[in-house]
Amino acid sequence: MKLYLALILLLPLLGGVVNAVIGRKLPRRLSETLACGVVGGAFVCALLAFSAYRAPVKVELCSWLAAFDFKAPISLYLDPLSLVMMLMITFVCGLIHLYSVAYMADDPDYARFFALLNLFVFAMLTLVLAENLPLLYLGWEGVGFCSYALIGFWYREEKNATAGRKAFIVTRVGDTAFGIAIVWMFQLFNTVSITELNGMGFLMPAGVITGLGLLLLVSAMGKSAQMPLMVWLPDAMAGPTPVSALIHAATMVTAGVYLLARMLPLVGGSVAALAVIALTGGVTAFYAATCALAQRDLKRILAYSTISQIGYMMLGVGAGAITAATFHLLIHAFFKALLFLGAGCIITAMHHEQDIFRMGGLRKSIPLTFWPFLAGALCLAGLPLTGGFFSKDAILMAVWLKGGPLYSGLYGLGLFTALLTAIYTFRMVYLVFGGGHSSEPLPTETPLHHQGGGSLRVPRLMEWILLPLALLGLFGGVLNLPAWLGEGWLGRFLVTQAGIKETGALHALELALQGVAAVIALLGVAIAHLRYGGARRRERLAAAETPPTGLTAFCLHGWYFDALYRFLFIRPFEALARILWERFDEGVIDDSLDRFAFVLGRTGQGLGSWTTGRVSAYILSFAAGAALILGYLAWVVL
Amino acid sequence: MIVPLLHVLILAGILFVLGLVCVLVWRSNIIMMLIGIEVMLNAAMLAFVGGANRWGMADGQVFALMIMAMTSAEVSLALALVVYLHRRKRTVNTDEFSEMKG
Amino acid sequence: MEQTLFYILAVVAVIATGFAITEKHAVHAIVYLVTSFFALAAVFYLLGAPLVAVFEVIIYAGAIMVLFLFVIMMLDLGHPEKAGRPGSRDWWPALLLGGITLAAVISLFSNQQPTAPGKLPFVSIHDFGRTLFQNYGIAVEVISMQLLFALVGALYLGRRR
Numbered sequence: 001m002k003l004y005l006a007l008i009l010l011l012p013l014l015g016g017v018v019n020a021v022i023g024r025k026l027p028r029r030l031s032e033t034l035a036c037g038v039v040g041g042a043f044v045c046a047l048l049a050f051s052a053y054r055a056p057v058k059v060e061l062c063s064w065l066a067a068f069d070f071k072a073p074i075s076l077y078l079d080p081l082s083l084v085m086m087l088m089i090t091f092v093c094g095l096i097h098l099y100s101v102a103y104m105a106d107d108p109d110y111a112r113f114f115a116l117l118n119l120f121v122f123a124m125l126t127l128v129l130a131e132n133l134p135l136l137y138l139g140w141e142g143v144g145f146c147s148y149a150l151i152g153f154w155y156r157e158e159k160n161a162t163a164g165r166k167a168f169i170v171t172r173v174g175d176t177a178f179g180i181a182i183v184w185m186f187q188l189f190n191t192v193s194i195t196e197l198n199g200m201g202f203l204m205p206a207g208v209i210t211g212l213g214l215l216l217l218v219s220a221m222g223k224s225a226q227m228p229l230m231v232w233l234p235d236a237m238a239g240p241t242p243v244s245a246l247i248h249a250a251t252m253v254t255a256g257v258y259l260l261a262r263m264l265p266l267v268g269g270s271v272a273a274l275a276v277i278a279l280t281g282g283v284t285a286f287y288a289a290t291c292a293l294a295q296r297d298l299k300r301i302l303a304y305s306t307i308s309q310i311g312y313m314m315l316g317v318g319a320g321a322i323t324a325a326t327f328h329l330l331i332h333a334f335f336k337a338l339l340f341l342g343a344g345c346i347i348t349a350m351h352h353e354q355d356i357f358r359m360g361g362l363r364k365s366i367p368l369t370f371w372p373f374l375a376g377a378l379c380l381a382g383l384p385l386t387g388g389f390f391s392k393d394a395i396l397m398a399v400w401l402k403g404g405p406l407y408s409g410l411y412g413l414g415l416f417t418a419l420l421t422a423i424y425t426f427r428m429v430y431l432v433f434g435g436g437h438s439s440e441p442l443p444t445e446t447p448l449h450h451q452g453g454g455s456l457r458v459p460r461l462m463e464w465i466l467l468p469l470a471l472l473g474l475f476g477g478v479l480n481l482p483a484w485l486g487e488g489w490l491g492r493f494l495v496t497q498a499g500i501k502e503t504g505a506l507h508a509l510e511l512a513l514q515g516v517a518a519v520i521a522l523l524g525v526a527i528a529h530l531r532y533g534g535a536r537r538r539e540r541l542a543a544a545e546t547p548p549t550g551l552t553a554f555c556l557h558g559w560y561f562d563a564l565y566r567f568l569f570i571r572p573f574e575a576l577a578r579i580l581w582e583r584f585d586e587g588v589i590d591d592s593l594d595r596f597a598f599v600l601g602r603t604g605q606g607l608g609s610w611t612t613g614r615v616s617a618y619i620l621s622f623a624a625g626a627a628l629i630l631g632y633l634a635w636v637v638l
Numbered sequence: 639m640i641v642p643l644l645h646v647l648i649l650a651g652i653l654f655v656l657g658l659v660c661v662l663v664w665r666s667n668i669i670m671m672l673i674g675i676e677v678m679l680n681a682a683m684l685a686f687v688g689g690a691n692r693w694g695m696a697d698g699q700v701f702a703l704m705i706m707a708m709t710s711a712e713v714s715l716a717l718a719l720v721v722y723l724h725r726r727k728r729t730v731n732t733d734e735f736s737e738m739k740g
Numbered sequence: 741m742e743q744t745l746f747y748i749l750a751v752v753a754v755i756a757t758g759f760a761i762t763e764k765h766a767v768h769a770i771v772y773l774v775t776s777f778f779a780l781a782a783v784f785y786l787l788g789a790p791l792v793a794v795f796e797v798i799i800y801a802g803a804i805m806v807l808f809l810f811v812i813m814m815l816d817l818g819h820p821e822k823a824g825r826p827g828s829r830d831w832w833p834a835l836l837l838g839g840i841t842l843a844a845v846i847s848l849f850s851n852q853q854p855t856a857p858g859k860l861p862f863v864s865i866h867d868f869g870r871t872l873f874q875n876y877g878i879a880v881e882v883i884s885m886q887l888l889f890a891l892v893g894a895l896y897l898g899r900r901r
Contacts, residue, residue, distance in 0.1 A: 627837045630840070
């Protein structure tokens, strides 16, 4: 077991370091093979670890930080939660590595790209497997850095570099809260080991636990792009599409949820903290769904959809249902990665056109992309019997069971958000893939128009990768079937970990709630069909030519949060920086030095004028010195 | 002693300071500076003689005589210098002779 | 009676020196100085040093001051309207430093025991001569050499090229 875990971490690290150092000198195929091979090797080790798993195990590899009482060795903790996360990460990352071989085939910077991808996998696995908080923080920071470097991968355009910087700075706010929480926990409990901390929750009063919970929530907000720190994720779509799929769909943005799930035995003792977490999740889900309704850029729709789904996961954590949240995390990883990779295929086919109002008729042109993409959309909308349906419903059921006015309100909000999700998902599908009949005029200025309607090319490798993800998304529901269909395997598996309780419920209630959710999803699809399907599509396209106004503009710009932050924080900060620079740094500090030097120069000149070469001056000085000495003598004597 | 030594010394002090003031006031004129020096030396002689008188020994007077001899030597050389300088620049203003400046 | 005489002579000396200092005409200043030296010589006699008094008159007032006059006349420096007169700017630092020095010196002098005025001790010429040539014989030789140096120096400086 120790060997498997060590290899799981070391293989991606090795791949990343080799690619970073000598990747440019290796032939392209070798570098790519190395990068994909190490992640594949990590997946194999993860499978081996899964088969050898019996009970939660703590593996200490070596010592890292040790000073007085503070000990943070490199020790890994394998329990059901981290095991399933590890399997998901290595599998999805492996697929994405293969995909990006084809996607980045024209890019000369392949060595940097694969090095960063490998390092990202290493950091994410460290985060998931960490047994103590400093090691988790190491992984946390690692994924943050790799995310920054990958978002701004094409840094020669300023927009991309700015997006990377924005992501880094906003997540930094969360990281600061996390750092404070770690130090506070050490000061309270004298340990930073997660397993020990989770057992000590009862020692402190509820106020302290609430404080810790809120700090961890803020750090999760930053990493997982929840309100109010969600402004970086839509802009992060400036990076290559595999990066968006990897980091901003499947792995990094789930790190916040993972952290909260990990520390739930500690912070779950505070009802207030859980309520705030749930509230954050619910409100964020609603916010992101409204924004996704108005977006024009394909990847931005998916970005807002990610924010919304992670809001659901937070809602699940806030309701205390770790099983449901983890289930949704896994399924979301599959179908969101699928959607992003499909979007990558679409964008490649459309020669990097990303506006959905300029696409159309792709169902006929690239069918092999269409069907998996449709599967992913079905999962996202939560249509009955897909994996997405079961996972989203599990969360909503847990919220319903929690009871109380707050949770009931959040249940309603979650249901309404599910409706919005279905609407915007199928808006996207209809606009991108619909149309294309010979009687319909093609939208102007598309490659279809230029090519005269010939079929568009998507590299085969990219399309084939979509298939396994589609299958997993559609049939992933078997992982945790609700009680009336059979026992949930995931639930049973996770229950073996301390602190996770299985929420049982009456079969009838479950069926009723699932029925409601199914009706909502189908209703959403119907509304989207009414508005965007068939003939109405042309009207929508025409209407989209005019600039957006009113509510549409409000949602398009993300409820103007960017403008709000610019007004509240950035402009005062820039003003303060300018004042400090011009008035203090140049005015006071530089000026005072200049003036001091000037005064010294003048003093020297003044003193220098003593040497006049004239006897009269010297005689006077002599007499003055003599008078001084005599006066001093008299003073001393008397 | 006819007067306390203190009074003699006070007189010597006053004369010395007057000579010093002369040197300092007339520091632009060589001749007047030399005169001030003469006054100062005289005051010193007075102090020596007063001391000799106080202790009844002749040593003080001997030294006063030495001072006088030294003064004459010094004055002759000083005035020879004044003549020399006057030949160079036709003035006895000390401020004119500032080649040692800097 | 000698006491009063001493004080009168002291006052005369100081006043004469004061006039000598503030006089703008060099020749007048020297004459005032001669007056001061005469008074001082009388003080020397009162303090029991007749030989020094005589030498003061002969050498100091007689030779040295006359030498000054010679040089002044030779260089034709006797025209006060052409020379620069020191203004108040030159007076105040001099007076200040002089005042400080005087105050310091007098306070230093005041520290000793006052002696009772008594009889007038008189050092005879015989004693003076013996002290001079017996105890300080080498000094006499050195002085004579010093005078020789001064003579040679003055000759050298004064020669015409």
